[in-house]
Amino acid sequence: MNRNEFEVRLHACLDARTDPFDDAELVAWLDAHPEQLEGFARLTGGLHGLRADEIAVAPSAGPTNASADASAGGTTVAPADVSQPPRGSSRPWRWLVLRAGLAGVAAACLVVACWPDSTDVPPSERTIARSRPVAAPAAGRILSATVEPLAPTLGLATRVRATEVLVARPDTRIEVFTQWSVR
Amino acid sequence: MALRPMPTEAFETRFAALLQQHRERLLGFLRRLCGAKADAEDVLQETLAKVWRLRASFDPDGNAEGWLLQAAFRTFCDQRARRRRAVPGSATEPDALPAPSAPCPVELRDEVVRTLAALPAIERELVLGFHRDGLSLRELAERHALPVNTVKSHLHRARARLAAGPEER
Numbered sequence: 492m493n494r495n496e497f498e499v500r501l502h503a504c505l506d507a508r509t510d511p512f513d514d515a516e517l518v519a520w521l522d523a524h525p526e527q528l529e530g531f532a533r534l535t536g537g538l539h540g541l542r543a544d545e546i547a548v549a550p551s552a553g554p555t556n557a558s559a560d561a562s563a564g565g566t567t568v569a570p571a572d573v574s575q576p577p578r579g580s581s582r583p584w585r586w587l588v589l590r591a592g593l594a595g596v597a598a599a600c601l602v603v604a605c606w607p608d609s610t611d612v613p614p615s616e617r618t619i620a621r622s623r624p625v626a627a628p629a630a631g632r633i634l635s636a637t638v639e640p641l642a643p644t645l646g647l648a649t650r651v652r653a654t655e656v657l658v659a660r661p662d663t664r665i666e667v668f669t670q671w672s673v674r
Numbered sequence: 675m676a677l678r679p680m681p682t683e684a685f686e687t688r689f690a691a692l693l694q695q696h697r698e699r700l701l702g703f704l705r706r707l708c709g710a711k712a713d714a715e716d717v718l719q720e721t722l723a724k725v726w727r728l729r730a731s732f733d734p735d736g737n738a739e740g741w742l743l744q745a746a747f748r749t750f751c752d753q754r755a756r757r758r759r760a761v762p763g764s765a766t767e768p769d770a771l772p773a774p775s776a777p778c779p780v781e782l783r784d785e786v787v788r789t790l791a792a793l794p795a796i797e798r799e800l801v802l803g804f805h806r807d808g809l810s811l812r813e814l815a816e817r818h819a820l821p822v823n824t825v826k827s828h829l830h831r832a833r834a835r836l837a838a839g840p841e842e843r
Contacts, residue, residue, distance in 0.1 A: 498830075498834075502826070502829070502830045502833065505829075505833065506811065506826060506829070512751065512754060518751060521747065522744060522747060522748065522751075525737070525739075525740035525741070525743045525744040525747070526740060528703070528743045528744070528747050529703060529743065529839070530837040530838065530839070531837065532703050532704075532706040532707050533706055533836060533837050533838070533839065534833055534836050534837035535706055535707050536705065536706025536707070536709070536782050536785070536786075537706075537785070537786050537789060537833075537836030537837070538805055538833075538836070539706070539709040539782065540782050540783045540785070540786030540787075541786060541801065541802065541805040541806045542805060542806065
């Protein structure tokens with residue numbers, strides 16, 4: 492049996508859902524070809540991983556993704572055309588750190604925006620609104636974005652999707668806008 | 675018949691160092707075969723004990739890695755056969771692979787996830803449908819409006835990717 496014949500026989504065995512280790516010829520061929528053992532082990536391990544019932548596919552459109560579903564607590568597999576490989580689900584704390592970080596940044600922005608500026612003219616009854624430009628961001632810079640997990644995976648998702656992205660244009664200015672009560 | 679000389683102390687020191695050097699690789703190999711770390715460590719211990727007993731037959735100029743992988747594979751097959759004999763009826767159950775006795779290790783699952791993410795969508799769908807969801811070839815063919823032989827071809831390519839090393843993917 493050569494390598495091609497071995498592969499044909501191995502796939503036929505897997506297609507029939509029979510155990511390759513029950514095929515004495517397959518086992519004997521592998522035993523005689525130790526250079527093929529690691530590849531066979533990777534395949535066996537990969538199939539163990541698939542059967543672990545913990546692999547989920549990120550939902551997406553199109554007929555080729557008809558069986559896509561996401562299991563709670565599982566690992567989400569992103570489509571192949573995404574730029575980064577998916578990370579493992581073994582580090583759920585990263586999500587907590589990310590969320591805490593985002594909350595911290597948002598809180599800092601709010602404090603800065605609301606901090607009273609000593610150069611401002613004190614409010615009077617005639618002042619109902621005032622704006623002051625504070626920054627001119629470079630065009631194309633992302634000013635804000637909301638992210639959400641690709642699938643409800645109890646914090647174990649390895650992918651996020653950005654929604655409501657606000658990007659600066661060439662004429663964009665950031666202003667602190669203040670409105671005083673007239674009473 | 676010429677008797678093989680007893681291994682010298684220097685040879686045994688080198689042989690022990692060789693086993694230490696290949697230990698992690700053998701463990702990784704066995705973890706893929708066994709699916710569970712504890713089982714893999716059991717087989718590894720048995721393998722190391724066996725090759726130590728056979729150290730006099732080791733050829734230092736030969737392919738040490740292949741020799742050790744072969745020994746580990748044989749030990750795994752022997753242990754699997756012993757376990758099957760110990761569980762009456764298990765040898766006749768249709769089962770594509772020996773069921774791991776513990777959940778799939780995280781590293782193994784991550785490796786599978788990375789490989790799956792790199793597959794074309796149709797191959798990913800088919801390999802998950804067949805091996806994870808237990809759908810038949812005919813069901814997959816109907817679901818994706820493909821001939822059964824095309825489904826098989828996609829499955830074979832997807833499995834070949836699972837079998838390939840990181841440098842071959």
